Amino acid sequence: MFSTSTARPLLFQDENIKAEIRASMSQSVSAFEQGDLEGILRVYAPDAVVLPPNSPAVQGIPAIRQLWKSLLAAGYRNAAFQFDQIMHWGDIALVIGRYTVQIFTVPGVLEVDRGRYVAHWRRTADGLYRVTLSLWSSDRWNQPSHK
Numbered sequence: 001m002f003s004t005s006t007a008r009p010l011l012f013q014d015e016n017i018k019a020e021i022r023a024s025m026s027q028s029v030s031a032f033e034q035g036d037l038e039g040i041l042r043v044y045a046p047d048a049v050v051l052p053p054n055s056p057a058v059q060g061i062p063a064i065r066q067l068w069k070s071l072l073a074a075g076y077r078n079a080a081f082q083f084d085q086i087m088h089w090g091d092i093a094l095v096i097g098r099y100t101v102q103i104f105t106v107p108g109v110l111e112v113d114r115g116r117y118v119a120h121w122r123r124t125a126d127g128l129y130r131v132t133l134s135l136w137s138s139d140r141w142n143q144p145s146h147k
Contacts, residue, residue, distance in 0.1 A: 018086045021093060021121060021129055029079050032072075040068050044131050045124050051135035053115075075104030081117070091123035099136065113140040 024043050031039025041061055044050075049059045050067060058067050079101040087094045096118050102110045117136040121129040 014088065017088050017093065017129065021086055021095060022083065024129065025081055029081060032079050033077070035072055037065055037068055037072070041065055045122060048131050049133050053136060053138045076101050077104070077110070078102040093121040093129055095119045095121065111140070113138050115139050
């Protein structure tokens with residue numbers, strides 16, 4: 001029998017979990033700045049899915065490694081993330097925020113990309129929260145020069 005209850009799961013406000021997620025993202029951004037692919041990948045669960053803008057989904061660490069390798073090779077640099085919301089329910093968390101990143105579009109010319117992101121995190125067997133689904137929406141693709 002199905003319940004018609006509209007009750008939502010209890011939202012927790014554990015600052016330790018929020019701090020863990022912020023620290024993990026900070027370490028990943030630091031690894032990104034250093035071009036450290038393995039450091040970037042530590043934030044992801046083994047079965048993670050990434051949905052980049054205007055590109056096919058990638059799933060699993062090997063595919064995500066290739067995605068980040070291609071972004072670094074394309075000249076993505078100087079990433080910064082803002083956290084608008086971190087919500088969590090038990091072993092699940094949802095992070096919503098904004099980002100900026102610089103991209104070398106032509107040698108010596110940096111363009112700034114801004115956008116929004118959403119990431120679904122799950123506590124994995126090792127006890128850490130890791131990204132299981134990530135997607136971002138780039139404002140850059142809405143500019144007339146990129147249509």
